[in-house]
Amino acid sequence: EDESEEEPKLKYERLSNGVTEILQKDAASCMTVHEKFLALGTHYGKVYLLDVQGNITQKFDVSPVKINQISLDESGEHMGVCSEDGKVQVFGLYSAEEFHEMFDCPIKIVAVHPHFVRSHFKQFVTGGKKLLLYERGWMNRWKPSVLHEGEGNIRNVKWRGHLIAWANNMGVKILDMISKQRITNVPRDDISLRPDMYPCSLCWKDNLTLIIGWGNSVKICSVKERHASEMRDLPNRYVEIVFQFDTEFYISGLAPLCDQLVILSYVKEISEKTEVECCARPRLDIVQPLPESCEEISSDALTVRGFQENECRDYHLEYSEGESLFYIISPRDVVVAKERDQDDHIDWLLEKKKYEEALMAAEISQKTIKKHKILDIGLAYINHLVEKGEYDLAARKCQKILGKNTELWEFEVYKFKEIGQLKAISRYLPRRDPVLKPLIYEMVLHEFLESDYEGFATLIKEWPGDLYNNTIIVQAVVDHLKKDPQNRTLLQTLAELYTYDQRYGRALEIYLTLRHKDVFQLIHKHNLFSSIRDKIVLLMDFDSEKAVDMLLDNEDKISIDRVVEELENRPELQHVYLHKLFKRDHHKGQRYHEKQISLYAEYDRPNLLPFLRDSTHCPLEKALEICQQRNFVEETVYLLSRMGNSRSALKMIMEELQDVDKAIEFAKEQDDGELWEDLILYSIDKPPFITGLLNNIGTHVDPILLIHRIKEGMEIPNLRDSLVKILQDYNLQILLREGCKKILVADSLSLLKKMHRTQMKGVLVDEENICESCLSPILPSDASKSFNVVVFHCRHMFHKECLLVSNTV
Numbered sequence: 001e002d003e004s005e006e007e008p009k010l011k012y013e014r015l016s017n018g019v020t021e022i023l024q025k026d027a028a029s030c031m032t033v034h035e036k037f038l039a040l041g042t043h044y045g046k047v048y049l050l051d052v053q054g055n056i057t058q059k060f061d062v063s064p065v066k067i068n069q070i071s072l073d074e075s076g077e078h079m080g081v082c083s084e085d086g087k088v089q090v091f092g093l094y095s096a097e098e099f100h101e102m103f104d105c106p107i108k109i110v111a112v113h114p115h116f117v118r119s120h121f122k123q124f125v126t127g128g129k130k131l132l133l134y135e136r137g138w139m140n141r142w143k144p145s146v147l148h149e150g151e152g153n154i155r156n157v158k159w160r161g162h163l164i165a166w167a168n169n170m171g172v173k174i175l176d177m178i179s180k181q182r183i184t185n186v187p188r189d190d191i192s193l194r195p196d197m198y199p200c201s202l203c204w205k206d207n208l209t210l211i212i213g214w215g216n217s218v219k220i221c222s223v224k225e226r227h228a229s230e231m232r233d234l235p236n237r238y239v240e241i242v243f244q245f246d247t248e249f250y251i252s253g254l255a256p257l258c259d260q261l262v263i264l265s266y267v268k269e270i271s272e273k274t275e276v277e278c279c280a281r282p283r284l285d286i287v288q289p290l291p292e293s294c295e296e297i298s299s300d301a302l303t304v305r306g307f308q309e310n311e312c313r314d315y316h317l318e319y320s321e322g323e324s325l326f327y328i329i330s331p332r333d334v335v336v337a338k339e340r341d342q343d344d345h346i347d348w349l350l351e352k353k354k355y356e357e358a359l360m361a362a363e364i365s366q367k368t369i370k371k372h373k374i375l376d377i378g379l380a381y382i383n384h385l386v387e388k389g390e391y392d393l394a395a396r397k398c399q400k401i402l403g404k405n406t407e408l409w410e411f412e413v414y415k416f417k418e419i420g421q422l423k424a425i426s427r428y429l430p431r432r433d434p435v436l437k438p439l440i441y442e443m444v445l446h447e448f449l450e451s452d453y454e455g456f457a458t459l460i461k462e463w464p465g466d467l468y469n470n471t472i473i474v475q476a477v478v479d480h481l482k483k484d485p486q487n488r489t490l491l492q493t494l495a496e497l498y499t500y501d502q503r504y505g506r507a508l509e510i511y512l513t514l515r516h517k518d519v520f521q522l523i524h525k526h527n528l529f530s531s532i533r534d535k536i537v538l539l540m541d542f543d544s545e546k547a548v549d550m551l552l553d554n555e556d557k558i559s560i561d562r563v564v565e566e567l568e569n570r571p572e573l574q575h576v577y578l579h580k581l582f583k584r585d586h587h588k589g590q591r592y593h594e595k596q597i598s599l600y601a602e603y604d605r606p607n608l609l610p611f612l613r614d615s616t617h618c619p620l621e622k623a624l625e626i627c628q629q630r631n632f633v634e635e636t637v638y639l640l641s642r643m644g645n646s647r648s649a650l651k652m653i654m655e656e657l658q659d660v661d662k663a664i665e666f667a668k669e670q671d672d673g674e675l676w677e678d679l680i681l682y683s684i685d686k687p688p689f690i691t692g693l694l695n696n697i698g699t700h701v702d703p704i705l706l707i708h709r710i711k712e713g714m715e716i717p718n719l720r721d722s723l724v725k726i727l728q729d730y731n732l733q734i735l736l737r738e739g740c741k742k743i744l745v746a747d748s749l750s751l752l753k754k755m756h757r758t759q760m761k762g763v764l765v766d767e768e769n770i771c772e773s774c775l776s777p778i779l780p781s782d783a784s785k786s787f788n789v790v791v792f793h794c795r796h797m798f799h800k801e802c803l804l805v806s807n808t809v
Contacts, residue, residue: 007348008340009286009298015327015334018056022048023305027331029066033318034076041067043331047081049093054334063087069109071124071159073116080124082107088126090134099142103128109166111159127154131166147175148182155195160204163223167200172212174223176237183223184239190215198250198312205256210239213251213263219244220289243289252282253317255326260297261287262319262326262337266312267301281307282315284328284337306332343371355381359401375401375408382412391416391424398425404434413440422447423455431464441468449476453489460493465500473497488514505531515542520550529557536566540573548580560589575599579607582615590617597623601630609635612642633657637666646670647678654682660689763791773802 014020019040022028026042033039037057038050045063047070048056063083071080078097080090086103088110109127116122122136130149137143148154152169159165162177171187188195193215201213208223220243226236249265256262267280281301287294304310307330316329326337340348342365349358359381362374378401385394395416402408409430416425426444430436445468448456460473477494481487491510498507504526511519512535519542523532532539536558539547551563560581567574578596581589589596593615600608612623612635620643627635633656640649646666653663667675682689769778778797780787788800 005352006298007345008300010284010300010326010337011340011344012300012302012335012337015050015054015336017054018048018050019054019334022046022056023332023334028329028334029331030069030316031318031327031329031334032070032072033320033325033327034072035320035322036076038327039070039072039079040329040334041070041081043067045083047079058093062089068107069111071111073112074114075117078112078116080110080112082110082126086128090124099134101126101134101142105129109154109157111157111164114159114161125157125159125164125166127157127166129153131157131168148173152195156200156202158202158204158210160210161207163204163207163210165202165204165210167195167202167212167214169195172200172202172210172214174210174221174239176235179235179237181235183235183237184221186212186219186221186239186241188214189217193250196313201251201253201317203254203256211254211256211261213254216247216250217244218247218251218254218261218263218289218294243291243294245289245292245294247285247287247294249283250312252312252315253328255317255319257286257324257339259288261289261294262317263287264315264317264328266310266315279308279310282310282328282330284326302328302335304328304330304333304335306330342369346372346377350377350380353384355384375405378402379408386415386419386421391419391421395421395425395428399428399430404430406434406436409434409436410440413443417443417447423452426455426459431462431467435467438468442472445473446476449480453487453493457489457493457496460496465497470497470501474501492516499526504528508532508535512538512542520546523550529554533558533562534566536563537570537573540567540570540576544573544576548577551577552581552584560592564592571599572603575603579604582611586614586616590615593617594619594622597626601626601632605632608632609638612638641666641670646672646675650675650678651682654679654689759793763795765789765791765797769797771799771802772796773798 015038022040022042026044026046028040029043030041031038038052038054040048040050041062042048043066045061045065045067047060047062047067049058049060051057060081062081063085066084068082068084069080072078077094078090078092080088082088084106086105086107088101088103088107089099090110090112091098103126105128107126107128110124112124113121116124124134125147126132126134129152131147131154132144133147134142134144147164148166148168155167155169157164157166164175164177166173166175169188171185173182173186174184175182188200198215203211203213205211205220210221210223212219212221219241221239222242223237223239226234226238247263247265249267251263252266253264254261263285265283265285267283268277269280270276271278281303283299283301285299286297288297310330314331318327318329319325320327324339328335328337342361346358346361346369349355349361355377359374359377362369362372362377366374378397382394382397382401385391385397398409398412402412413422413425413429413436416422422444426448429441429444441463445456445459448459474494474497477490477497481490481494484490491514495507495510495514495516498504498510499522504522505528508519508522508528508531510516511522519539523529536547536551539550551558563577564574567577575596578589578592578599582593582596596611596615597608597618600611612618620639624636624639624643626632627639633652637649637652640646640652650663650666653659653666657663663679667679765778767777767779770776771778776799778789778799790798790800790803792798
């Protein structure tokens, strides 16, 4: 993606109000940042306290010359100031506590203890030619001690926790205030650069991480504890450089941003006009440190006032840890850089016309954004799509963006109407919750009716009928049908409109005219059977199968007689109806069975014979007459047989059909000896018939009767095979009889044995049994007496003497 399309990481604004007023008459020399306020030092020796909007809250006249550095403790209650005339001043902003000191050389730096507000941390350091530590002792007297000297002027100092880092002409040192030991010396890389023109930038990321920027070199140092076994005479802490890389330009300041760095760079470039090196706009870069290099995340050139006259030492970078605010200080300008929030992100997306992404970002962050509203972004998106001519996409987005806001929906519809794109939005108009004014839907329907009949028909199918005034739309369709009365699309749509309006009769007429598939559904759904009594022929012409099923399923609403009467002039349709009626129930239409004979004969002969067989109400004489007139042999044969004239039927089979197999089959069905005799007599002089008889009559007639009648010398096709088959059939019959005999004997013997076993079983006789003759208990009361009892297999019991006396056997 092109760089111009990359979103910046920071946003910028000038610190105005009181700052503007100050810098019109003076120039900024330094600044320090507290979470509650700002402290700005100037070239005319003034120190201003400012709120975060740049308004002046306090002013201190410290010196007539340039303020070199301002230091604040963490509480923001004590300030240290040093100036070019050697003056150092430490005082309480909200107390009378104050310290003054004058040196005979410029003091470049001052740093108060981060916890200066506490009584046992009353310490600060100053730097000129020496690094001095001031501590308040007995009687509130300040005692100075030299921490370092002999390596040129002290250029910068930063105090964090128990560690003090400072820079002089030779490099950067760190002092552990607990052990009062210097724990490292980080030498300056490029000694060719004047330290006063290209000063060192120091920044504590946390209590143990120091960031050093000098010239074009960046080092990130980590303070670590030394293992006890390694100490000997060494400090208990040491410093390890964990990241080190060079930048393209000279560093004027740096600050941490999470795990990244913000670097303020001083830039020089060759003028295109004079071809002389000149000062360019400073850059603020965000980089991701790597072990031996860095990755540039973003880079912005800043248009600060007077950048053409500024040097590297004129720029400073301060930051507010809690809020990720970065202050770029130059003599004539103070610029604040902030991390961009979601509102800024959305602003950038809208500026780049990335409305889809902007809408998505707003939806995700709707609880945090303050400047933007999802609806406003959505409306802008719709307008953008309309301007681009993407009407369908714009209409589709209306569903999501406009939601249930009926006023906005109606506004957008009118807007689409103005540009002639009502069709585009029609598919996405709300149909339920919310519902727009009927006029809106009618306006869309009229648009389609004027130019797109198919689209109009689709909307009528898809839209509920209560969205618009049905009467108005019906009249509009009727008016168009006057110009094009045969238009099927309009006619079908009009039928649907009549259905919505519950004018089912009119809808039915149109559906029948069009032969529309939904006509049967319409009749069933709205019970329109009274309306179709005179339209049965139309229904049958359209789909006879569905029509017949419907009529038969609703006999209670349209009687069989009414249907037959309506179909009187269309016998082919009458037959279809009566045939299906007969298949459903052989008796319901019995009064029309005589009529059906002619109908079957005319339109459906294959089903005539099954009808004659299944019908018990068919007049046989009438049927025979019709079949004989039409020379329907099979049907005539069946009728003759059914009427008892089997011999005539057999004769017709043999003479008309010349089909010996059918004749034999018919004789088998009738099982009449006389018919077999007639069949043999008829076949005796016809060799093919004789062959057929020899092959098939063995199971019904003795073949000898036929063989004896065959004339000597007659040639009979396949006679040998037929005789062999007769013998085989005879042998098979013998075998079957013998097998059956064996089975019968075996079964009889098995049953006899079973009966014998059953009869040999004992029969229980107890005191409850009685004699069937005398009705006395079967067993005597005195068991010692002898007695005789007769028990039959049927479980009847008798005393023997009762049986003999009564002669019951």
